[in-house]
Amino acid sequence: MKIIPTIMSGGAGARLWPVSREAHPKPFIKLADGKSLLQHAFLRAALLPDVEQILTITNRELFFKTEDEYREINASGIACTYLLEPMGRDTAAATSIAALHVQQAYGDDAIIVLFPADHMIRDLDAFRAAAVEAIELAARGRLVTFGINPNYPETGYGYIEADGQDVVRFVEKPDVARAKEYIASGKFYWNSGMFCFSAGTMVELMQQHCPEILDQCRKSLLAAHQSNAVSGTQVALDRDLFAQVPKNSIDYAVLEKAEHIAMVGCDIGWTDIGSWNALSELIEPDGSGNRINGDAMLIETENCFIQSSERLIGTVGVQDLVIVDSADAVLVAHKDHAQNVKQLFAQLKASGHEAHSLHRTVHRPWGTYTTLEEGQRFKIKRIEVKPGASLSLQMHHHRSEHWVVVSGTAKVVNGEQELILNTNESTYIPCGHKHRLENPGIMRLVMIEVQSGDYLGEDDIVRFEDVYGRE
Known part of the structure; x- marks a missing residue:
């Protein structure tokens, strides 16, 4: 059978x-x-x-x-x-x-x-x-x-x-x-x-x-x-x-x-695991009923769930709260209203806020990218590419990009050129140029990408070839 x-x-x-x-x-x-x-x-x-x-x-x-x-x-x-x-x-x-x-x-x-x-x-x-x-x-x-x-x-x-x-x-x-x-x-x-x-x-x-x-x-x-x-x-x-x-x-x-x-x-x-209250039950409480996952310092705090992935969270004189910290957003809710977090999510989605869909670090088939900073007409990303992986052959209508290798080796198609870039080397990709990034090595490729242009949305991408079938 x-x-x-x-x-x-x-x-x-x-x-x-x-x-x-x-x-x-x-x-x-x-x-x-x-x-x-x-x-x-x-x-x-x-x-x-x-x-x-x-x-x-x-x-x-x-x-x-x-x-x-x-x-x-x-x-x-x-x-x-x-x-x-x-x-x-x-x-x-x-x-x-x-x-x-x-x-x-x-x-x-x-x-x-x-x-x-x-x-x-x-x-x-x-x-x-x-x-x-x-x-x-x-x-x-x-x-x-x-x-x-x-x-x-x-x-x-x-x-x-x-x-x-x-x-x-x-x-x-x-x-x-x-x-x-x-x-x-x-x-x-x-x-x-x-x-x-x-x-x-x-x-x-x-x-x-x-x-x-x-x-x-x-x-x-x-x-x-x-x-x-x-x-x-x-x-x-x-x-x-x-x-x-x-x-x-x-x-x-x-x-x-x-x-x-x-x-x-x-x-x-x-x-x-339908809410933060349910998830908190997987963690043993301390003597004051607090359940902590991450780095936290608590004073006169009772019956709270606190989760932090990167930063220290400090609380003083609070009770019955859910506090969840991520790289780009913080949730503070009363435990009695934990089910209503979905309403906050729905409002973010309705307003078009990117935080309903993406984290600051986004996973892709070839690795990850992390948005470090963005402002009017610029965005800075940290890109990691797995050994042997490559991004699609692509082009952008509204932005140019500057790539700087931090560690590893990059194989780059930039218009009619094919380049090998090592640590501290860079290339500039003008708006409208076909380009591709590949990691030919056995170690992760880490690079910084600086985007500039009138529109920097993730949907400004035209794929011509892609090993992952996304063209």
């Missing part, structure tokens, strides 16, 4: 701004142990029995960063397949694409264990045991969901009412009074959003309950472009066809309509 762990990785993670951004969403958030939520999800997937292949569903723009994250931890060399969505169409589409792909590759009986990348599970032995139980049920044709034994009346989660292993009904997020009733009854579980099923079972259920989603996903998958990745295979879904997939969650599209759904009740140390 083939078992395919499948990770759904995406979403903006608006409640976890300023660390989570559209181009750097919640799964890439690093925890106190130095690993990201996505890396923890991969390591969980690798614990399942007889795993030879891990499937990941993510956005096309996040592929290279996802592959980099896996490369850091995939010591055993598990093969990876990436199903790449051109845009998000919610979990029903993601589930459909996974089921159709696995059915085509391994047949109806192959078992999929599907879970989001942005959850945290602390008891890995209990998780594996629950997954084994779910796999056995799925092999008998059941669609299985994982129910979490609740230990307090949480109003931010959906609930599952169960009679033994049989699901009675799914319930939307309740108010406090009803959540207390659910807990007291002993029949209700938190809905974890994790599922297990055979590929054939899910395709059959989607054909019955949401055929338009299944059919459009099948068309997009049949027209997909498949190519080799460093760690396995990437399957890029057809943009135009996938854009026509109706947007819906797997809960509404299938689970609330299907019969004979099974549930595995479990106590696995599960947390849906």
Whole structure:
């Protein structure tokens, strides 16, 4: 029996701004142990029995960063397949694409264990045991969901009412009074959003309950472009066809309509990292109830969560705050309003502020760039290029650039010239010149780029050739 762990990785993670951004969403958030939520999800997937292949569903723009994250931890060399969505169409589409792909590759009986990348599970032995139980049920044709034994009346989660292993009904997020009733009854579980099923079972259920989603996903998958990745295979879904997939969650599209759904009740140390309050629970509190990740000095401070990646944060005489510092933004919120950070994110997006999408350091397939300073008609960046990597052959309509090598060796195309630049050497690229930057060495190339011009937006770029398929 083939078992395919499948990770759904995406979403903006608006409640976890300023660390989570559209181009750097919640799964890439690093925890106190130095690993990201996505890396923890991969390591969980690798614990399942007889795993030879891990499937990941993510956005096309996040592929290279996802592959980099896996490369850091995939010591055993598990093969990876990436199903790449051109845009998000919610979990029903993601589930459909996974089921159709696995059915085509391994047949109806192959078992999929599907879970989001942005959850945290602390008891890995209990998780594996629950997954084994779910796999056995799925092999008998059941669609299985994982129910979490609740230990307090949480109003931010959906609930599952169960009679033994049989699901009675799914319930939307309740108010406090009803959540207390659910807990007291002993029949209700938190809905974890994790599922297990055979590929054939899910395709059959989607054909019955949401055929338009299944059919459009099948068309997009049949027209997909498949190519080799460093760690396995990437399957890029057809943009135009996938854009026509109706947007819906797997809960509404299938689970609330299907019969004979099974549930595995479990106590696995599960947390849906949906807010800064939830993330703070992963850190042990001090004697005053403060949870600190980073460098902080606290005086007369109680019950606060403080995270700093670069700078010292000092507090005096405050209580019940969430304080999160990043390179280009600071969040200060009362704990009781942590869920409303998404409103701040939405306002940033509506106003066109770049902080909703990008960090000061932006990851690209070839490396990273960090905006050091910008003002009227100029921008200064620090650029790092991986060994053997190259930027696209490109041109800008509205800006010129001056490149200075800080360390490493740069191979540069500048108009009709091809140059090799070493440390402390530079070149000037006039507006309208075709140019390319490449690192031919075995060490990282670090350089400073000074841009000048009337418009310095990231969308002022015309690509002519690109090894990453972005032209």
